[in-house]
Amino acid sequence: MFQFDLISAEEYDRERGRYAPLTDALRTLVDVGVHTDVGDATVREALGHLEAATALLRQRVREDRPVLRHADTGRPVTWGNPAVGLRNAISPPIVVEHDLAGRCWSEFTLGPVYEGPPGxxxxxxxxxxxxxxxxxxxxxxxxxxxxxxxxxxxYVRGTPLGSLRAEAFVERTEGAKTFARGYLMDDEGVTVEADGVFITPAWARDAG
Amino acid sequence: MFQFDLISAEEYDRERGRYAPLTDALRTLVDVGVHTDVGDATVREALGHLEAATALLRQRVREDRPVLRHADTGRPVTWGNPAVGLRNAISPPIVVEHDLAGRCWSEFTLGPVYEGPPGxxxxxxxxxxxxxxxxxxxxxxxxxxxxxxxxxxxYVRGTPLGSLRAEAFVERTEGAKTFARGYLMDDEGVTVEADGVFITPAWARDAG
Incomplete structure (x- = not known):
């Protein structure tokens, strides 16, 4: 069972404003790290800067990050999530939108750092x-x-790097099981279909 | 159909030696980026160093990275792969071992940047x-x-952050279809089971 701390809208916006540029700078560096072709001396010089940045950012850290819930929306704030986290440079990030009918969707771009087979x-x-x-x-x-x-x-066909869309919806619910379905798409249609069964843990079943 | 350029063992080792410390430094920064709690002025100072590092590493880049095959092992060199790439800071990385019986396995550690639900x-x-x-x-x-x-x-149960092992093997082959199975494990046993069907594309079927 998770305990949530509330984060106010104001504090959320302040933290996002402070750290989003940092995460973006790190995403750029991860991409450059795959593509750079500089020699040993330049790598060493860059490493000096990276170590200086690390030392600065380590001056105050929070290892015991609480699980936060946004005071206005009631939704968890998943800063560190590797798919959607606004503070995790591993995430593209994917910003998930929720429509009134209960569907989720997202439009995002996946660049070379997410590449498997070439392209x-x-x-x-x-x-x-x-x-x-x-x-x-x-x-x-x-x-x-x-x-x-x-x-x-x-996997219906290969998913090209670039602009993509994903969407998901609940098909049905049976007791503790929720059946969800989703698609990954490029501008020519579906590339990957997904079906998932999600389970409500016993401790949460009373709450429906 | 992919064209491969050969990379000699010597060149591979030189490139790995040059860039592995860079990727490690970026992994550290991605982790620090999730946990730092410093204020605006320190973030700005750190950003200065990150921008300086980016400028240095961009002095020479290779956007058209060829698909490489190691001259000695014959295996593709997947520097940029987000799961196993030694030059991609998104990857933990996972170093995949291959035994003589044709099984694959890997032991690795997943830290907080790979976290979904807390822990x-x-x-x-x-x-x-x-x-x-x-x-x-x-x-x-x-x-x-x-x-x-x-x-x-x-998903048999939650997979805890920390030391993990994964393994995979081929169950059987039927024409163009290869059936593979694998497990993710912590030290108490299996946490996730996977079954996959892999397809040999038409252009590669003559080669078996």
Whole structure:
């Protein structure tokens, strides 16, 4: 069972404003790290700067980051999530939108750092995105406890690097099981289909 | 169909020696980026160093990175792969071992940047790791062209952050389809099971 601390809208905006440029700078560096072709001396010089930045950012750290819930929306604030975290440079990030009918969708770009076979998104990254979308839709935007039971992915064709869209919706609910379905798409249609079964843990079943 | 350039063992070792410390420094920074609690002025100072490092590393870049094959082992060199790439700071990385019986396995550590629910590895990151392992074992260590057709993951229980092991093997082959199976484990046993069907593309079927 998770305990949530509330974060006010003002504090959320302040933290986002402070750290989003840092995360963006790190995403740029991760990409440059794959593509750079500079020699030993330049690498050493760059390392000096990276170590200086690390030392500065370590001057105050919070290892025991509490699980936060936004005071206005009631949704968890997943700063560190590797798919959607605004403070995790591993995430593209994917910003998940929720419509009134209960569907989730997201439009985002996946660049070379997410590549598997040359020119295509890594199949496991497609799975990461779809697991996140299906999990969000199955848990009413993460406001209810749901854990992935199974997820099955069908790769219809290769997913090209670039602009993509993902969407997910709940098909049906049977007792503690929520059945969710989703798609990853490029502008020519579906590239990956996903079906997931999400389980409400026993401790959360009374709450529906 | 992919064209491969050979990379000699000597060149591979030189490139690994030059860039591995850079990727490690970036992994550290990604982690610090999630946990830092410093104020605006310190963030700005750190950003100055990150921008200086980016400028240095951009002095020479290779956007058209060729697909490389190691001259001695014959295996593709996947520097930029988000699961196993030694030059991609998104990857933990996972170093995949191949035994003589054709099984793949890997032991690795997943820290806070791979977290989904508090304390647990993100379900999509489990999928990323297993997709990579199953793909490697289905393609004879990436020496044969095989694309993921389907992959199904069963989450037996939560996967804790920390030391983990993954393994994969081929169950059987039927025509163009290779059936692979794998597990993610902590020291108490299996946490996630995966079954995948990998397809040999038509252009590669003559080569078996």
């Amino acid at each position: 295509w998104v890594h199949g496991g990254v497609c799975a990461l995105v779809l697991d996140q979308l299906l999990g969000e839709v199955a848990s009413d935007s993460l406001t209810k406890a749901r854990f992935t039971g199974t997820i099955s992915l069908r | 647990w590895v993100h379900g999509g990151v489990c999928a990323l790791v297993l997709d990579q392992l199953l793909g490697e074992v289905a393609s004879d260590s990436l020496t044969k062209a095989r694309f993921t057709g389907t992959i199904s993951l069963r």
